Amino acid sequence: MLQHMTFSSDASVCELHVNRVTVQMGKTTIVSNLSFDAKAGEFLAIIGPSGSGKTTLLRAMTGELVCSGDVFLAGQDVRGLSPEIQAEMRGVLPQASQISFPLNVAEVIGLGLIDRRHNKNARTRRLAEALSKVGLSGFEGRNYQDLSGGEQQRVQLARVLCQVWEPVPIDGPPRWLFLDEPVSSLDIKHQYQIMQLAAEYAARGGGVVAVMHDLNLTLTFADKVLVMQKGQRLAFGATEEVMRSDLLSKAYDFPLSLTRCAVAGAPIVVPFNGR
Ligand SMILES: Nc1ncnc2c1ncn2[C@@H]1O[C@H](COP(=O)(O)OP(=O)(O)OP(=O)(O)O)[C@@H](O)[C@H]1O
Ligand SMILES: [Mg+2]
Numbered sequence: 001m002l003q004h005m006t007f008s009s010d011a012s013v014c015e016l017h018v019n020r021v022t023v024q025m026g027k028t029t030i031v032s033n034l035s036f037d038a039k040a041g042e043f044l045a046i047i048g049p050s051g052s053g054k055t056t057l058l059r060a061m062t063g064e065l066v067c068s069g070d071v072f073l074a075g076q077d078v079r080g081l082s083p084e085i086q087a088e089m090r091g092v093l094p095q096a097s098q099i100s101f102p103l104n105v106a107e108v109i110g111l112g113l114i115d116r117r118h119n120k121n122a123r124t125r126r127l128a129e130a131l132s133k134v135g136l137s138g139f140e141g142r143n144y145q146d147l148s149g150g151e152q153q154r155v156q157l158a159r160v161l162c163q164v165w166e167p168v169p170i171d172g173p174p175r176w177l178f179l180d181e182p183v184s185s186l187d188i189k190h191q192y193q194i195m196q197l198a199a200e201y202a203a204r205g206g207g208v209v210a211v212m213h214d215l216n217l218t219l220t221f222a223d224k225v226l227v228m229q230k231g232q233r234l235a236f237g238a239t240e241e242v243m244r245s246d247l248l249s250k251a252y253d254f255p256l257s258l259t260r261c262a263v264a265g266a267p268i269v270v271p272f273n274g275r
Contacts, residue, residue, distance in 0.1 A: 015039050016061070016176065016207060021069035023056050023231075030056045031067070032231045038224065040167075040174035040207040043199050045218045045239075047211075048228030049252050054211040055095050055180055057228065061209065062092050062178050074173035090176040091160035095184075095211070097152070099144055105131070105155050106140040112163035126165060130158035133197055135190060149185040157182060157194060167206025176207035184213065195221045215256075215269040219243055227251050243269070 016038040023031040031053045038044045046054045060067040063078040063086060071078045073089055081089070091112070099108060106127060113123050131137050134154035139147075144155060157179075164175040177198060183191040191214070199221045202208045212218045218225060218239070225242040227235040229251050235242045248256045248269060257272035 015072075015074070016209065017070065017072040018057075018061060019070040019072075021057065021060055021067050021071060023053070023060050023065055023067045030231050031060060033069070034228075034231075034233050035069075036226055036233065036236045038207060038209060040176070041202055041205050042223040043202040043208045043210070043221055044224045044226065045210055045212045045222035046226045046228060047213070047215065047218055047251070048234070052228040053231040054228055056231075058178055058180050058209065058211055062086075062090065064092075073176065087163060088172065088175075089164075090178055090207075091164040093156055093160050093177070093179040093182055095180040097156045103144050104140070105136070105142050105144055105147070108144050108155055109159045109162055112159035112161070126162055127158075130162045130165075131155075133161065134158045135193055150187065150190060153182070153185045154190065154194070157197075161197075161201075164206070167201050167204040174205050174207055176209065177201055179208070179210040181211050181213060183217065191217060215243070215248065219267050219269065240267075243267070245272075 018037070019035050021031060021034045022029060034057060046057065048054055056065065059065040061071050061078070063071070063081065078086065109127050109130060113126065127140065128137070131139055134157050136151060136154055136158065139151070139155070144152065147155065160177065164177065166175070168174050179198065182198065183194050186194060195217050198208050198210060202223070212222070222239045224237065225235070225239050226233060227242060227247065234251050235247055243258065245256055245258045248258070255272040257270050258267055259270060260266065261268050
């Protein structure tokens with residue numbers, strides 16, 4: 001419930017507005033003068049080589065890192081929002097989540113169950129549903145630190161989902177998922193399952209911004225793509241416009257070819273290095 005925030009029903013304020021964002025670490029510019037807009041209801045992928053500034057940009061967008069320029073979510077400057085309001089508006093899956101306390105899975109996910117309107121039974125039901133969505137039904141009592149890397153990643157996603165459960169709450173603007181490499185530790189079946197989950201969140205009216213390394217999953221699930229290179233925006237636009245052989249080869253400094261899967265007919269990216 002956004003008690004301390006006025007929300008306009010104007011569609012333009014349901015957007016993520018990033019304008020001339022620059023992030024400086026000491027004397028080094030990590031993200032440079034970067035602008036784009038994203039809409040709730042769409043899945044935006046951020047791609048680019050390792051070290052190009054994707055995580056840094058995501059952290060600037062979630063208000064975690066100091067930056068110059070503007071980041072507006074649903075018409076609000078993210079830097080002016082209290083932690084409570086931020087937690088209502090968006091869930092964040094970091095690239096790496098370390099928990100050094102001996103918590104079980106239910107306790108980790110419970111960190112995301114911030115909606116005090118729900119009683120214990122409703123919270124237990126939501127927790128079980130979130131675990132089912134990420135393919136971990138029955139894991140409530142397991143020690144988080146004993147889980148595999150991929151299981152931990154899915155527990156973290158369940159935590160984020162519990163936090164921003166309804167993509168479009170009745171009393172506020174659409175909610176957003178900010179996901180940093182959400183499927184990096186997962187096998188192919190779970191990669192598709194989690195990507196599908198995120199795409200459904202967008203289809204139900206929420207906003208999704210996901211940093212991705214897998215170009216084929218990006219092709220399959222993203223509506224829009226932002227390509228970063230050396231802290232700058234190399235390209236931004238609809239997936240089919242941006243995911244081109246020439247542009248991707250330039251972005252990754254590696255020969256890539258866009259072709260079609262002979263069986264499914266879907267576009268796929270393959271390395272084209274003469275081997
Ligand atoms: N606190 C910091 N101090 C100095 N340099 C930093 C800091 N944080 C990030 N960097 C540097 O900024 C660059 C961008 O880092 P970032 O984590 O945003 O890259 P990335 O695109 O997410 O890479 P990856 O795909 O490997 O996760 C890297 O060269 C990194 O070493
Ligand atoms: Mg990163």
